Amino acid sequence: MILKTSKEILEEHILCNHCLGRQFGKISTSTNERRGKIIRNLLISLNPELVSDIDLQNPCFLCDNIFERTDEVVNNISPDFEFATFHAGTKIPDEIMKKEEMLKEKYCLQYQESIKQELNRELGKKIGSIIGKEFKREKEDVTILLHPYESKIDYFINPLFIYGRYNKLVRGLPQTKWLCRRCKGKGCSKCGNTGKMYDESIEELITELFLKETKGSDSSFHGAGREDIDVLMLGNGRPFVLEIKSPKIRNIDLQRLEQEINKMNEGKVKISELCFVEKEVVEKIKNTHLRKTYLAEIDVCLNEEEKNKIEEFFIDRDIYQETPNRVVHRRADKTRIRKVYKVLTSKENCSSLEIYCDGGLYIKELISGDEARTNPSIAELLGKNVKCVLLNVISIEEKV
Ligand SMILES: [Zn+2]
Ligand SMILES: [Zn+2]
Incomplete structure (x- = not known):
């Protein structure tokens, strides 16, 4: 045949x-x-x-x-x-x-x-x-x-993926490069021809040296969530994965880079725990809501009765949160359920709250109630207007 x-x-x-x-x-x-x-x-x-x-x-x-x-x-x-x-x-x-x-x-x-x-x-x-x-x-x-x-x-x-955690030590710094709303990055009079809303971002401060060392063509910054521009990221830092596209050099000394980047950005941004990872980690850190601990300053001085009320009420409490008014123009409007595990008040500071909760919960709205878009809230519980005036993330769960 x-x-x-x-x-x-x-x-x-x-x-x-x-x-x-x-x-x-x-x-x-x-x-x-x-x-x-x-x-x-x-x-x-x-x-x-x-x-x-x-x-x-x-x-x-x-x-x-x-x-x-x-x-x-x-x-x-x-x-x-x-x-x-x-x-x-x-x-x-x-x-x-x-x-x-x-x-x-x-x-x-x-x-x-x-x-x-x-x-x-x-x-x-x-x-x-x-x-x-x-x-x-x-x-x-x-x-x-x-x-x-x-x-x-x-x-x-193929891209290089580098995991790390960052601390943000100054307010007014966005996590990622934020394109100018008017010119969308082309450069105009509003943004002083930078094409950006802010001169610097955590992404840019961290990425610059990596791109130089790897001779990569471009990069993407993947954070495990993000804090608001006016919120500090303290404690053990927020996980991120840096993706370097088309790197010509893959063997880079992460420890040395970490030191150099931290020196360059002293007082602004600090990175730690750098290591090479596989691509899958990007999806993982983007989709897991790591529990966080926040320290919030509010605009009222709580009396003892109010402090007790808050601490007793917010124990493993489900919070129903519609997308906040302030971000609903750029995020899908949906209701999310997140847990607050614990809220601690302070003996020394009557306007300070330590909040331990699921990732993805909007804290400013947990405090203010956001015109009843967040339920329950601290404002609702106390029956008065309460606003968050200062917010820091003081710890993010380790597991990624
Ligand atoms: Zn032949
Ligand atoms: Zn512009």
Whole structure:
């Protein structure tokens, strides 16, 4: 059966051993080249008169003898960046894919393996041995896309993900770069041509040096939630993952960078616990609501009775919170349920509250009630207007 079909194919088309063997590639585990050679030799011995027709003198109809040029293709790889692991793929011209499809249909080649698969395999092996890097099926540092018929190579450098925690030590600093509302980043008179609402952000202060060291093209800052611009982030800090896109250097000394960044930003931002992580951590820190402890200053002085009332009421209490009035223009309007586990008042300071609660709860609104959009609230409980005047995050749960 194989011989008969092969004879029919070879009477019409010149195929190299790789391409001949590959038409029956899924039948046995031998290499395509070896299988092709065996088929060809058998055919020649059985049909001596066919020798000239099925011998290989002209370029292969399917692959144009690409398998003889694989060294050449691979030798063109000359990355100007650092990596340890790679994945390789090939781009095969459409006309070759079409020829292959045509053969498959014409001769009912149900065991045909595609040229792309074989080239990927052959080139992948060669790359590994030539550049001395490890082949990886996923989470590779770089994806190398070879265009064997154009002697062109594309590199897709995968991002670097760095986990850390930050403290914010001054008020008035946004977490991420905040584009100017009027010009959307282009630069206008309102923003003094910076394109930004604020000169600096935690993101920019942290990222600058990372981009310089890694020679990355761009970056994204993923925080585990965010504090308001006028809120300090104290204690053990807020988790974040910094994503560096297309880094040319991956081996960076995180400890040294941490020290340098902290020195540069002394009194403003401090980072800690830097380590390399996988991509999945980004989703994880964005979607988990870590419990937090806040220290809030309010605009009333609580008497003993009010203090007791607050402490007794806010124990494992569910809070129903509609998106606050002040952010509803940019966030979806929905009702969230978050727990307040504990509120502690202070002996020394009658307007101070320590609030231990789920992440994602808006604290200013927990205090003011936000025109009854947050229920229950401290204002409602006390039956009077209460406002938060100063807020700090003093601790975020460890687990990420
Ligand atoms: Zn071929
Ligand atoms: Zn502007």
